[in-house]
Every structure is written in C-alpha cells, then in structure tokens.
Amino acid sequence: MCCKMAEQHANQRNYDEAIQLYKDALDITPDDPVTRLALAKLYLHINNMEMCQKTCQELLRVDEDNDGATVMMADLSYRRNQYDNAMFHFQKLLDRRPTHYSALSRLIEVLRRTGRLEEAEPYMTQAQQATHRPTPGMFFCQGLLDWYTGNPNSALKQFNQARKDPEWGQRAIYNMIEICLNPDNDTLGGETFQSMDEELHRDSSSKDTQDMAIRTANKLLKGRTFLRRLKPFQIF
Structure with missing residues (x-):
C-alpha cells in the first residue's frame, strides 16, 4: 500500500x-x-x-546481482564523468546478462567518450551469441556501434529495424534523423534508403542522395506519433 x-x-x-x-x-x-x-x-x-x-x-x-541497482551505479558514475567506474558496472552486468541491451547501449556510449570503442565489439558478439533471433535492442546497439565507428549506411539499416519498437523506437528514429541530416551525409549511399521500408520512400523518384536523406528525415519526423509518451515519473 x-x-x-x-x-x-x-x-x-x-x-x-x-x-x-x-x-x-x-x-x-x-x-x-x-x-x-x-x-x-x-x-x-x-x-x-x-x-x-x-x-x-x-x-x-x-x-x-540486482540489475537495476547496478545500472544506476553505472549511470551515477557516468554523470560524474567517472567513466572507468561506469564501465566496470556495465561490464559486470553484461558478463552475467549479455543481452541486457540497455546496459550495452550505455556501455557503447561510455566507450565512445573514452576513445575505446573497439572494446565494445566482444560484448556485441557475446550478445549475438546469447540469443536465437535478433531483437530491436540488438539492432539498436549494433546501429549505435556502426554509427560511432563510421559506418552510417549500416547504422541506418540497423536503426530502421528497431524504429517501430515501443522501447527502442524513439531513440532509433532520433538517431536516424541525425544521420540523415548530418552535413557529412555524402558518405551515405542511395541504396541505403532504397533498402528501407517502402513507406519511407514510396513517393520519391529522386536519385540525389542528399535529397533522399532529407525526405527520409522528414517522413520519420511526420511518422513519429506512434511513440509512447513517458509518464512524469519514469526512469529507464
């Protein structure tokens, strides 16, 4: 009560x-x-x-072994810029629960800030080996890793697989929009957009990659109304 x-x-x-x-x-x-x-x-x-x-x-x-407390201890360290402590807690959790994608996504962020992204690969592989089928959380984490390691084409495809999920969709869409609107989007190939869901490019006859990127970002913004609103008091 x-x-x-x-x-x-x-x-x-x-x-x-x-x-x-x-x-x-x-x-x-x-x-x-x-x-x-x-x-x-x-x-x-x-x-x-x-x-x-x-x-x-x-x-x-x-x-x-309380997962929630471990994640919060890691988040506290992250907020205090104590990245080594944050990594310790995230890695400890992932060692016992490889498919804890919330922890994995946070670990990738920490490793990016410390210039040690190569250390994320074993945890990504461990997660893939621990599950029988890909999940939105796995797609999101792989997309994050691809994006941060300079592969925006693959990142867009991975985020696209997660964008309709109620837990991961909002963050996936925001990341997709940021990639599409990135001034350096000349690294994106037109085939990337063609391979996405038909609904994102069905009305576009443009072959210009930059134009396709802007159109895709606009459609993602218009279609984001499915995303759930967070309650006033809700912490991931």
Whole structure:
C-alpha cells in the first residue's frame, strides 16, 4: 500500500511525500529489493545523487546481482564523468546478462567518450551469441556501434529495424534523423534508403542522395506519433 501511494505521489511530483512513504515501507520490509530500487530511482529522478548511491549500495549488499541497482551505479558514475567506474558496472552486468541491451547501449556510449570503442565489439558478439533471433535492442546497439565507428549506411539499416519498437523506437528514429541530416551525409549511399521500408520512400523518384536523406528525415519526423509518451515519473 505504501509503495502504491508513493508512486502516485511521485507521479504528481510530491517527491518528499513519496520518499517518506518508501521509507515507511522499508521499515516494514527492510530487505525488499523492489521498494529499495524504487526509492533509488526516485532519488536519481530528483538528482539526489548521494542518496541514490547510498540506497543502491544498501540494495547491492543484500542482492549483489540486482540489475537495476547496478545500472544506476553505472549511470551515477557516468554523470560524474567517472567513466572507468561506469564501465566496470556495465561490464559486470553484461558478463552475467549479455543481452541486457540497455546496459550495452550505455556501455557503447561510455566507450565512445573514452576513445575505446573497439572494446565494445566482444560484448556485441557475446550478445549475438546469447540469443536465437535478433531483437530491436540488438539492432539498436549494433546501429549505435556502426554509427560511432563510421559506418552510417549500416547504422541506418540497423536503426530502421528497431524504429517501430515501443522501447527502442524513439531513440532509433532520433538517431536516424541525425544521420540523415548530418552535413557529412555524402558518405551515405542511395541504396541505403532504397533498402528501407517502402513507406519511407514510396513517393520519391529522386536519385540525389542528399535529397533522399532529407525526405527520409522528414517522413520519420511526420511518422513519429506512434511513440509512447513517458509518464512524469519514469526512469529507464
């Protein structure tokens, strides 16, 4: 009951009341990982980094393999520009759960910032080997890696495979638009756009790559209404 009320208060931005309700729930069940994780997410949401870290550490003491707490510890390190710590937490999680694509996408971002993108390849391969069929998360991560390693043609194709997914679609579309509008898009081949879904180029007879890129970006912008809106209090 306390947790449901806390979530309602958080959605209404009554954060102090929500925090107190989560604490009340933990007084009753101090080792409940779900409640402690929800409290940590709330602290992160209101940018109370110190209390978020403390709450995650408390959770990891009783549940050392808690995925949510591990991701938050990594995100905290990332926000503080502590990239080595962030990599440690993401890699620890991916070693036990290779297909945790949220962690993999974040790891790729960290490795890009540190100029060590080549270290992402083994984790991408590990994820591919751990699944029987490609998923939107895998397509997104591969697209991200392709984009950052200078292969925008492949990146567009990978993001296109993820763009209709409710979890990955919004980020995939934004990345596709950015690639299409990149001033250096002369590296894009016209065959890239021709290979995308027919709906993105069915009305275009243009053979000019730049024109096709702009048309594709425009259609992606017009078609993004399917994307779900985030709740006021929702953390990935």
